[in-house]
Amino acid sequence: MPTTRVSRTLSLLALGFSALSGAAHAQDCTTKIGAVLPTSVDWGRPIAETAQFAVDQVNAAGGAAGCQIEMVLRDTQVDPKVGVDAAKALVDLEGVKVLLGAVSSGVSMPILTSVTVPSGVMQMSCCSSSTAFTGLSEEGKTKGLWYRTFATTGVQSAVGAKVAADKGYKTVAILYKNDDWGQDMARLIAADFAAVGVEVTASVAINDAQPNYRAEVTDALSGQPEALYLALYPAEGTAAVREWLSLGGTQNMILANSLKSDEFRDNVGLQYLGSALGTDTASPRSESADAFRAAYQERFGSEPNGPGLANSYDAAMLALLAMEAAGKDASGADVAAAMSRVTDPNGTPVSADTSGFAAAKELLAGGGTVMFQGATGNVRFDANGDVSAPAVVWSFSEGGTQEVQYMSLNDVDAFMASLN
Incomplete structure (x- = not known):
């Protein structure tokens, strides 16, 4: 390994360990994020559990933007009306500025148009693929608040x-x-x-x-x-x-x-x-994807074979990285705007785990940018919040x-x- 690469790796590890050592002294506060996912169906529960896995890893690194993160989860039952009601409760009653979900495009779309965009909340979906979202963004109707980690x-x-x-x-x-x-x-x-x-x-x-x-x-x-x-x-x-x-x-x-x-x-x-x-x-044939599979197997005792699991992990981790970059008390629009700082192709590579998030905290605090290397690879969003895969x-x-x-x-x- 070249000397410069060794030095950078050691520096990143030092940053990670430094931040991890301070995790126990994290701010005595909690920030809520919302999640609207179909937990009442067998294939939906693992998607929610994988998002919570990412939240747990972030909290082990001291949380995001100075606070521990609480993911408030609501079941959509893969039903548009149920999903909209759940999202409204999370935004109006829980005050979330970031919403993870939903799984079905038919549920995500009414949430986006009737809840998150009108309320200025960033919505990050793991598993909605309709090209209608792309068209909505091109018309300026998502206001930059929509992202998804699943290809169209x-x-x-x-x-x-x-x-x-x-x-x-x-x-x-x-x-x-x-x-x-x-x-x-x-x-x-x-x-x-x-x-x-x-x-x-x-x-x-x-x-x-x-x-x-x-x-x-x-x-x-x-x-x-x-x-x-x-x-x-x-x-x-x-x-x-x-x-x-x-x-x-x-x-x-x-x-x-x-x-x-x-x-x-x-x-x-x-x-x-x-x-x-x-x-x-599919996840790319990459070290970061392999690392996610190993971590998932250690956590859950099985391979991540179900639909949307890698995408759910990356959706949660990226949303929390953007919250970190945006800072405490940031609006949903601020968090959405910060997404470019954590998916910068020229940024410092960070891994999708506790030590990677800890390293990212230090880099972002110093005014730098990071390139998130996640379960689905090096995630890069286009102008419409879309990814390819x-x-x-x-x-x-x-x-x-x-x-x-x-x-x-x-x-x-x-x-x-x-x-x-």
């Missing part, structure tokens, strides 16, 4: 089309959730299927809480497609797939990352999912899921360019 639906859509092309499917039917996210996915995937020469025989919306989905599935089956694309969540996904199979539908399925769920696998039955392939954004194709296994194919960020960008 464009990535998953493109990779889904690649799966269909690689498998040689010529016809595909689409079942999608009738909300902002599902509508966005259905629109994008239809265009991407067309770009790779795959015909969409039917595109059918699925609404929540119906007694059954026989009419919708019958409609999707009418064109006798070779495969089925599913942009659904586990509850309605399970019901729709059971109807699909009972009516003789093919087991050739392409799944959005929302179905990367033990609940969905177990309720449908692994024996019926042997030909199913899912898509998801590598991708993965996965399949279900006895223990959860397994990787079938990894696509680097360059691979993803090149394939998406080819579609255009």
Whole structure:
């Protein structure tokens, strides 16, 4: 290792240990941040627990902006009205200036437009991918208060089309959730299927809480497609797939990352999912991503295989870093504006853990900037608060899921360019 690199590493470690030693003497105060996440569903609880993991690590480093952090968590039930009510309570009653969430674009959007933007609260989502947010930002309607650590639906859509092309499917039917996210996915995937020469025989919306989905599935089956694309969540996904199979539908399925769920696998039955392939954004093949996996396994005793876990960790850690950079009593707009100081490509690299946060505190206090190296890599936001990401194709296994194919960020960008 070159001498200069050794020196910088030792300096950073010294900064980290110095700040850690002062953690016990942190200010006797608490700052609340809000979190609106779907804790009532099995795949949502780990997302919330991972955000809390990041908060715990920050508190071990002395907290953010001079205070310990309390994450006040509310369940959205993946329901827009419930999510909006929860967000309003956190903003109006708890006084939070930073809100983590939500998971579904259909929940995040009304929270953004009716709660966080009007109240001047920064909203950081781990798991909302609709391109509608990009359009809203381009129109100036997010006021710079919106960030997300999950890549847009464009990535998953493109990779889904690649799966269909690689498998040689010529016809595909689409079942999608009738909300902002599902509508966005259905629109994008239809265009991407067309770009790779795959015909969409039917595109059918699925609404929540119906007694059954026989009419919708019958409609999707009418064109006798070779495969089925599913942009659904586990509850309605399970019901729709059971109807699909009972009516003789093919087991050739392409799944959005929302179905990367033990609940969905177990309720449908692994024996019926042997030909199913899912898509998801992925952590890069990097040291920081490996470090997160090791830390997660130590904390929770399992691999971070569920949807959105790495993204949830980075969302929480970045929000807290921005709070640190903005200083005590900062407004939501101040915190959002400080995001550039903690994701600076020319800043000093800091790791995503307690010692990394401690080092960042010292660097920021000295007027410097940092480059956060997190569970999803070196996070860089564009002008709309969006990120890009590598991708993965996965399949279900006895223990959860397994990787079938990894696509680097360059691979993803090149394939998406080819579609255009």
